[in-house]
Amino acid sequence: MAPGSRIARIALIVFCILLLPFAVCATPIQPVHGPYPEQLPSDPTPLYVWNVPLNILILEFVCVSSPALFIPMQLLFSLSVWLRLGQKRVTYRNVLDNENRNAVYMCIQENPGIHMKALSRVLGMNIGTTRYHMEVLCRVGKVFPEQNSGGVSYFV
Incomplete structure (x- = not known):
């Protein structure tokens, strides 16, 4: 790891820690209209x-x-959120949760040995x-590529 990236990470962590108290102070204030402005609006x-x-x-x-x-x-x-950064980890079990990925998998299952261009078409x-x-499907192990003279064919 380069020393510059380590310094940048430490600076980012210190900056985020310094911002935490200010996040509490940033609460929105709703204007209250009417004859009694000291009353809080009721939420039904x-x-x-x-x-x-x-x-x-x-x-x-x-x-x-x-x-x-x-x-x-x-x-x-907050660190647990920062570590994930909103990314969902794709595993063997949840790889077909994506609609497009599931369509690609089903098409390969119906047409074994299909090429990339034909699959896209x-x-x-x-x-x-x-x-x-x-x-993604190849990395997880759901689909296997096979090199042949015409290019790459894909199989389930």
């Missing part, structure tokens, strides 16, 4: 405990029971999109 929608995300419930419990642990718990939850899908989903 009830909020039940099972509708609140689990990490929010844990943070509220920690904040009430021991406020000193609130910041470390908040850091733990049959599905009516862009060749780049087809190539991406084919690479």
